[in-house]
Amino acid sequence: MSGDAVVVGSGPNGLVAAILLAQAGREVVLLEAADQFGGGLRSAELTLPGRVHDMGATVMAMALASPAFRELGISESAPKEPDSRDPGLGAAGLGAAEVKAAGLGAVEFVHPEVVVAHPLDDRPAVLVHRDARRTAAGLGRDAAVWQATVGAAARAGLPLVDLMLKPLGPWEPRPRAFAQAARFGVAAALPVTTLARRAFRTVEGRAVLAGMAAHSMLDLRSPITSGYGLLLGALAHLVGWPVVKGGSQVLADALVARFRALGGEAVSGHRVRRLRELDAETVVLDVTPRQFLAMAELPAGYRRGLERYRYGPGVFKLDWALDGPVPWRDPAVAAAGTVHLGGTLEEIALSEAEMARGRHSPRPYVLLVQPYAADDSRGGHTLWAYCHVPNGSRVDMTDAVEGQIERFAPGFRDRVLARHAMGPAELEAGNPNLVGGDIGGGLASLGQFVRRPVWSVAPWRTPLPGVFLCSAATPPGAAVHGMGGWQAARLALNR
Template sequence: MVVGSGPNGLVAAVTLARAGRRVLLLEAAGRFGGALRSGELTLPGRVHDFGATVMAMALASPAFRGLELKGVEFVHPPLPAAHPLDGRPAVLVHRDPVRTAAGLGRDARAWLATAGATARGGLPLVELLLKPLGPWGGLPLSAFAGAARFGAAALLPATTFARRAFRTTEARALLAGMAAHSVLDLRSPVSAGYGLLLASLAHLVGWPLVRGGSQVLADALVAELRALGGEAVTGHRVRRLSELRAPVVVLDVTPRQLLAMADHLPAAYRRRLERYRYGPGVFKLDWALDGPVPWRDPAVAGAGTVHLGGTLEEIALSEAEAAAGRVSPRPYVLVVQPYAADPARGGHTLWAYCHVPNGSRADRTAAVEAQIERYAPGFRDRVLARHAMGPAELEAFDANLVGGDISGGLSSLTQFLRRPVWSPAPWRTPLPGVFLCSAATPPGGGAHGMGGWQAARLALRP
């Protein structure tokens, strides 16, 4: 039995079913998918993704690569990402690392020696990074050598790494925009690693979208489960584990939900779960536009993802404010332009978010739109309708987004190693036959399905 149908729960269910197990998938919401859901948030016919849109992790993940799902088409924008700057051309991230480096002037060689080198490590290196606790069978020795080189830089704070590795404003800002996906204070250890990994994925597999919306991927996983003889039910909320009668239960929930659901957790394990930390939340906006965003630099129109916030120093200050429990007057804003890759979503739809303190009730609409106007004057004139979701609305939409935390928990160094507890197999709970598979387990947040794959792998052991 699998509880919860986010990407990890769906991968766990399909993995168990492919191994010949009878599987029942239970989802509390009215649709499957968790953060992979899509719907009409603004105007009729406009398809918006509630959560994940960019699927670099899905393309790189061994959990997804072997599924070969029917009806799922990944489409690529002309550019994976762009980073506008004041008074100068935007920094453009191309699939080709050499072409990207060419736009960084004096830092061209440094980019190729860092993000480019990680990309050259290929999928074996990414697979190793997504399986930090193993199993590592079949991976070439080059992946471990690459991981050692990557780790030396990845452990650093993004601010430290950017200043040591790069000399130009452009390269430092680009690294900061990538690293801010971690939702960490960029002065924190390992924040550089998140930035380098995401940048390398742009070169290695691109930052694609699912044609028609992320819901298509979720629905394809459910269809695969049913084709294998499994059952999938929506509108069924599991409140207590004692309700379930199954030899194996895989839970796509975070520690907070497990604590509420479990009847007889050992006291020591309960205390460890109670110490689990959630990170900052996000404030998300979706727009229906009457045309493309009027970027000051027209090249930005081809980017699927746009990082707004200016220089390394500006972005670092914004993220430090969110980590300290304050809202920034000029927040780092992550923008996704689905129409750059997939015009079949009913028109020009756009979404963006900024980071806010966990559980914040602040309305950040004006601040987010001001950052877009900063680089795209006249943007507000294009808005036909908007839809806002703060931390409370996000958690109501998906209980795993505790306080608006889209990463399943703080992505700090200590919690990367202790997610949710110190253990060589943290997906296994002390309760017989009960496993955790959410983003609160390694390797953390992202639409990669690895938590589900790892939990199912353990559940299948004799």
């Protein structure tokens, strides 16, 4: 397969790289092994005919905050710089005409009334709203702490997010943003168990921060887990946690259409096994280190670095078709797009510690998404959830996950019309980038945060001339932001 440039893999990073190269006038071919484009942005009827389920990502906070997607005009709600006097953080976005002009008029981001809910056994659920003041007010004695931590990160705005998503630059000269990042970094470097116990006094405040931090898939006693929690909480106030109306595949299809409109050639069902199959000046690979090792002859030192790359825990994912909304004990949870199930800080920390030791928790932390809270176009009440499991696990966690839902929503199982389960093996079979079920593209620890996949001032560049990596195994890691592809394409164009 030949062209000026070839991009292998059509996840968000591969799609962004392909579009940027095509925009620069390169003749680009995009190759995807699966029958559908999108990687983690695919949707399918997994349960019943007409029920649309997202096979990977659903919640798009990073997409709205991403410098790469903002540059491409993808966000329909690109926020203004927040007013430091406005803790509520109102946002002004692109108009419909601007979105259509960007070539993505078919993509509509829709927001649930409540961003995140965190149910508790013996008291009302904690609710995270777009408005930081409203969220803080629900935390009682911890209101001021929320505003001083999560709220402060949100008020720092997109310049802070840009620094987080472009850890190695390039940056615009914004001294204030660097100062805010330094203050953020002090708290972000701490284990979330430490920050929560030192700063927060209530069960609610500690629990909601732990639920955010557990997205990291790390033992919550590990460094930088606070950073994950603070950043995700800040994004809730800054841009929200929306979903794509009609399913995440809509966004992938719009990106492919944008690429083709620029003259690019997109080919699905074409698996690249060896790098020598490609005849191009520039090759950008949206693949993991393990796949790259199998594809190419590499210098010994670089090969050893990739062989040391560590993959993180896997997930066990369930999708359901329901005959109605989840019967939450606290009715306020029904309005949330995302729900964190696991109870208190101590319970969530224990569950994640068990997983980090290679064990399966009987009461796992469960991340649940109810798209119908914002999107009524998916054929009915569809729901998905996953829990963290050891990498490559073959244990069926259906009862454990549904048990956690029943704990906070008695009668949930009575609403189930059909279910679909995917453990690590099934997830990897559907997307080889999910090694052992690792949806994060590699362990998200402090060591691999600065060495991803190897230590380098430009880790997207490989030792092979004209060959670049752009997957979630490169900075800044996982999520739908396209920044790995953005960085790889910039390096390729600057050669």
